[in-house]
Amino acid sequence: MSSTYLGMPSLPVFGTGNLNATESFPQAAKRELKNTQLRANLAHATHTIRDKRENAVAELPDWEEMRDAGSAIKNATMANLPALLEAFETNFTARGGIIHWARDAQEANEIVTALIKETGETEVVKVKSMATAEIGLNEYLQEQGIAAFETDLAELIVQLDHDKPSHILVPAIHKNRNQIRDIFLREMEEVDPGLSNEPARLAEAARRHLRKKFLSAKVAISGANFGLADTGTLTVVESEGNGRMCLTLPDTLITVMGIEKLLPSWRDLEVFMQLLPRSSTGERMNPYTSLWTGVTPGDGPQNVHLVLLDNGRTAALADQMGRTALNCIRCSACMNVCPVYERTGGHAYGSTYPGPIGAILSPLMTGIKSEENNSLPYASSLCGACFDACPVKINIPEILVHLRGEDVDSQRAKVKVPTQMDLMMKASEWAFSDGSHINLLEKGLPIGKLAAGRAKVIKKLPGIAAGWTQSRDIPAPPSQSFRQWWVKEHQSPEPRRNPAKEEDQL
Numbered sequence: 001m002s003s004t005y006l007g008m009p010s011l012p013v014f015g016t017g018n019l020n021a022t023e024s025f026p027q028a029a030k031r032e033l034k035n036t037q038l039r040a041n042l043a044h045a046t047h048t049i050r051d052k053r054e055n056a057v058a059e060l061p062d063w064e065e066m067r068d069a070g071s072a073i074k075n076a077t078m079a080n081l082p083a084l085l086e087a088f089e090t091n092f093t094a095r096g097g098i099i100h101w102a103r104d105a106q107e108a109n110e111i112v113t114a115l116i117k118e119t120g121e122t123e124v125v126k127v128k129s130m131a132t133a134e135i136g137l138n139e140y141l142q143e144q145g146i147a148a149f150e151t152d153l154a155e156l157i158v159q160l161d162h163d164k165p166s167h168i169l170v171p172a173i174h175k176n177r178n179q180i181r182d183i184f185l186r187e188m189e190e191v192d193p194g195l196s197n198e199p200a201r202l203a204e205a206a207r208r209h210l211r212k213k214f215l216s217a218k219v220a221i222s223g224a225n226f227g228l229a230d231t232g233t234l235t236v237v238e239s240e241g242n243g244r245m246c247l248t249l250p251d252t253l254i255t256v257m258g259i260e261k262l263l264p265s266w267r268d269l270e271v272f273m274q275l276l277p278r279s280s281t282g283e284r285m286n287p288y289t290s291l292w293t294g295v296t297p298g299d300g301p302q303n304v305h306l307v308l309l310d311n312g313r314t315a316a317l318a319d320q321m322g323r324t325a326l327n328c329i330r331c332s333a334c335m336n337v338c339p340v341y342e343r344t345g346g347h348a349y350g351s352t353y354p355g356p357i358g359a360i361l362s363p364l365m366t367g368i369k370s371e372e373n374n375s376l377p378y379a380s381s382l383c384g385a386c387f388d389a390c391p392v393k394i395n396i397p398e399i400l401v402h403l404r405g406e407d408v409d410s411q412r413a414k415v416k417v418p419t420q421m422d423l424m425m426k427a428s429e430w431a432f433s434d435g436s437h438i439n440l441l442e443k444g445l446p447i448g449k450l451a452a453g454r455a456k457v458i459k460k461l462p463g464i465a466a467g468w469t470q471s472r473d474i475p476a477p478p479s480q481s482f483r484q485w486w487v488k489e490h491q492s493p494e495p496r497r498n499p500a501k502e503e504d505q506l
């Protein structure tokens with residue numbers, strides 16, 4: 001299947017906005033790893049969610065079949081995306097909603113701003129939305145004199161602290177209760193000065209802070225978890241009820257949704273409403289699911305808009321190997337099991353999308369040639385835990401390896417002289433092409449032994465190999481290789497009788 005078959009533009013439009021990191025992953029990770037409080041918070045939070053998820057998943061005997069179904073539905077959606085988008089537009093419009101198409105972050109921000117300005121309002125309430133974080137909507141609105149208030153508790157904490165989210169489901173996962181209490185005391189004018197760090201008291205403070213906003217806001221902005229093509233229905237899945245308030249109380253509702261969030265039919269929701277809550281919060285079902293189709297006269301928002309966002313999604317779709325990354329339902333299960341994410345946290349990834357899915361999605365949407373995002377596919381040990389946890393079976397390790405290959409090719413195209421890696425691979429090709437070449441190289445083993453010295457470890461390797469010794473020593477090489485031992489053993493008329501002693505020498 002080619003990009004032409006899918007009806008996609010032949011020249012992909014890459015994503016902009018907060019998809020691009022401003023520094024490379026190793027650089028950012030080095031800084032984040034020094035934050036011991038962050039590591040402690042993350043280890044506690046990810047392990048708690050991981051355990052809950054495992055229990056919730058174990059309850060379903062057909063969990064694997066459910067994952068297969070989720071994967072098949074999303075693959076079918078991506079293969080038929082242009083037709084499904086048109087069907088969605090027809091159905092949503094027929095019920096009084098208005099569709100806007102945005103190629104990139106700038107276009108989407110301009111559309112949303114113009115819609116808000118039409119209402120004459122200067123304040124909006126927001127439901128947690130990855131798409132609006134991706135396009136940097138809050139920052140853009142602020143420049144235009146419009147204040148956007150986050151109403152999800154974790155997003156509110158991050159916004160009040162002038163910080164950035166570090167997890168797609170729990171944006172404030174890097175903060176503990178004491179830190180949250182301090183933020184509330186510092187940033188909420190009306191808060192009780194004796195506020196404790198108990199979760200119930202913190203939630204109450206947030207509720208009081210937000211209530212006035214809910215009741216006075218005339219415009220709300222949301223994302224969407226799913227769009228159902230056969231009815232033109234949008235869905236928001238949430239836990240706190242703040243989404244329900246935003247989606248029903250204001251006169252104007254503006255939703256920003258990535259074009260990949262479609263499902264072909266209403267019936268498909270049955271599968272995803274089981275996969276998503278169990279994979280994300282470890283719950284059998286989520287507390288609030290809101291569905292709306294265009295405008296219902298006299299009930300809820302009467303001015304309903306949807307911005308359908310590309311921002312690099314067609315570029316990702318054009319990548320035959322990487323396109324399954326668009327199947328992601330943003331459950332965050334891959335993050336909670338990733339040993340790299342658990343140590344570095346989400347800020348190290350730079351983009352709105354952290355963790356294993358971010359390591360593939362961001363470079364796919366911005367193009368692997370994008371300066372800082374090309375280090376993201378290396379932010380993985382390739383252990384495969386993300387693949388096992390993913391409810392729609394995205395083979396993240398396979399896509400990571402594919403993107404690493406793309407990166408190497410794009411670097412090679414830039415540099416005319418051979419790199420150290422090129423020379424090393426050439427040398428390996430020569431060494432492994434003939435047994436006699438390896439014999440020759442193995443004659444150098446005593447030099448390695450000499451380099452290891454009395455401590456019997458090599459602490460520093462030169463050039464490209466220096467990365468290996470950055471965090472570990474190499475033991476001194478043995479005095480003879482296995483091949484040398486084997487030849488000696490089998491050519492000797494009387495084989496030696498003490499294999500244990502010989503193993504020590506290897």
Ligand code: SF4
Pocket residue numbers: 279327328329330331332333334335357386389390391392393394
């Ligand atoms: S890649 Fe899979 S596990 Fe990770 S957030 Fe997306 S759906 Fe969830």
